[in-house]
Every structure is written in C-alpha cells, then in structure tokens.
Amino acid sequence: MNDIEAGLRRRIIELCREMNRSGLNQGTSGNISARFGDRMLLTPSATPYDAMTPEMIVSMPLDGPDGEWSGPLKPSTEWRFHRDILRNKPEAGAVVHAHPTFATTLAITRRSIPACHYMVAIFGGNDVRCCDYARYGTPELSELVLQALQGRSACLMANHGMVALGGDLDQAMWRAVELETLARQYYYSLQLDGGPVLLSEAQIADVLRSFAGYGHQSGKTGV
Template identity: 55%
Template sequence: MDRDERIARESVVTAARDLDAQGLNRGTSGNVSVRFRDRILITPSGLPTARMGPDDIVPLAFDGTHPAGLKPSSEWRFHRDILAARPEIGAVVHAHPIHCTAFALCGREIPAVHYMIAAFGGPNVRCAPYAPYGTAELSELALAALKDRNVCLLANHGMIAAGATIEKALWLAVELETLCWQYAVALQVGAPNILSDHEINSTVERFRGYGLNAVDKG
C-alpha cells in the first residue's frame, strides 16, 4: 500500500466515523466508498467505526472482486454501480439518519420546501421504491432515483449521497438530513410552501462553482 492509497483509506475511515459523530448513523449500518485509481475503496461489512482502521478498508474492483479474507459492505453493489455510471462522482455515502429514514419509511419524496434542495441538483429528492438490501434490483432503483441528482432516499431503508469528493458526499448527507428534519417539523406546523421548479432550477445554476456548495452536474 503506497502513501496515496493509505491517505484515501484514511479518508474513508474518517468519513465513516463522521457519520456516527454527526448522528447520521448508528451501529454498523452505514457505509462509505471512494473512487481510487482503477478500483473502489469501501468500508467493510459489520465492523463498528470505532474499531475500523485503514487496513480494514476493502479494495473492490469494478467487476465486484476483492481480496480473499476481506468482506466489503453488503451494499457494495450500488456503490460500485453509481461510481461506474457517474464518472463525475468520486465518493458515495449511505446511512440511515432518523429524519431521512422516516420519510423513506413512508415512501415520500422531499419537495422544494427550502431553496437548499438545489444543492441536490433539482426541485425534489426522489424516493426509490423498496428492494432488498444488497441486491441488483436495489442498485437499479437507486440509479434511477439519482438521475440528475446527487442524493436520494431508499424506501423502507435510508439514504444515499454522492459527491465529487468524499467531503462533498458527507456534506450532502448532512444537508439532506437537515432538510428532512426541517420538513418534518414544518408538516407539524402546517402546510409547507413549495417553491417553483423555475425558482429551484435558477438556484441550481447560482450554486454551481460556489465552494463546497457547488452542485455536481448529473
């Protein structure tokens, strides 16, 4: 393992721990991957982040193979498929944060209740239909929900955020959970006002190139 690979592996461990630290994940349910050279570096299956180190990160080829004795996350397939289908994406984060998952449990998309939804690429956040975890079917549904977007919900499951860098993917995951939390509270207050597609599409363009807020073009 050379220095660049160790740095990339450490970034995956740091992001996985950040998911826990920011309350987006609990236990061993979340997973993180990053594109590295001709393969993917992904968190292992069933290992708590407190016990995870760079040597535990699994190098995964795009054909799905990996070194013997190492077991990638059970969700490796949609990580691999997103990175294969979207060359502008460099990292993928998956987690089960409370508010994102609550809307996913109801199979509900998130409408444009706040202009920050533009950071996700368009006027809504789609919710992919349910399919069992780790399956090719779930991967296909996730890819469809991510069309022209960089986040989505997974029905009865959780969320996905994908960014050009691992820092961007994690930032998007936090922003999505924040938006879902705001929407959940607003629904208790009354009927949230929905911004127009025109307004959000205009904001998408204004966000492009604006620091970490820059929208990944899908």
C-alpha cells in the same frame, strides 16, 4: 499501498466515525466508498468504526466480476449500489450511505423531498426522490437507486435510508449532512397547519444558476 491510497483509506474511516458522532448514522449500518483509479475502496461488513484500520478497507474493481474483492474482511453488503453508482456516474468520486433519523423516517413513508427549501437545489433539481423498495444488497435495489439518482446527487431509499454522492469524500459527506438537515426541516413543516409552501420550478432554476460558484457545490469536484 501508496501514500495516496493510505490517506484515502484513513479518510473513509474518519468520516465513518464522524457519521456516528454526529448522529447521522448508528452502529455499523452506514457505509462509505471512494473511487481510486479503476477500483473502489469500501468499508467492510459489520465492523465497528472505532476498531477499523486502513488495512481493513476493502478494495474492489469497478469493472471486475460481481463480488470480486481483496482485503482481510468482506465488503459491505451494500457494495453493489456503491460500485454501480461509481460505474455509471464518472463525475462521482465518493458515496455515503447512512440511516439518519429524519431522512429514514421520510423514506419509511415513501416520501420524496420536494422544493420546501432552496437547498434542495444542491442535489441537482427541485426534489430529492425516494426510490422504491428492494431488499438490501440486491441488484434490484441498485437499479432502483440509479433510477432515483438520474440528474441528482442524492436520494432516499424506501424503508431503508439515504445515499449521497460527491466528487470526493468531503463533498459526499457534506451532501449527506445537508440531506438530513433538509429532511428534518421538511418533516417538521409537515406537522404545521397547511404544511410547507413549496418553491416553484422557476425559483429553483434561479437557485441552480446562482449555485454555480457556491462552496462545495462549485468547482471540478461538483456532481
């Protein structure tokens, strides 16, 4: 293991712990992956983040046989959609999956998030879609997630949680946090008389143009 890979493994663990400290995730229900050459580095299954070490991070080939992996522990049960996202979106360098309260609440009701706030544009369009339901870890779920991610960098997963991707780990985590923030704002707006007033397609298109130089959204790591 070279220094670059070791650093990437450590950063995955740091962000897993941050997910739980911030309330973005609970227990070991979330998982994080990062592209490393022609392989994927992924959190292991059912392992407390505080006990996780860099050696425990699973390595999987992006184009190898299904389920092939190396490491002392089994990969997350969600390895399939992590791998398929990285396979199908070469611009993505990392994937964050979690069960945050507000995003998951909306996913339980099978709601996509519309253009209730201009920050929806950081995910690539005028909404964040909610994919249909399939059991965790299945090829069916992976296919549904990929459909919901067409032209987008995040989606909700029906009766499950959310997934966000980025050019690197930090951008993927930034988007995951922004998605939960947006979900919380949308949820509360639904409680008020009249509900949210949505932005038009033209207004979101204007925001998308302005985001060309916006922080994490800009640069060669953008998705």
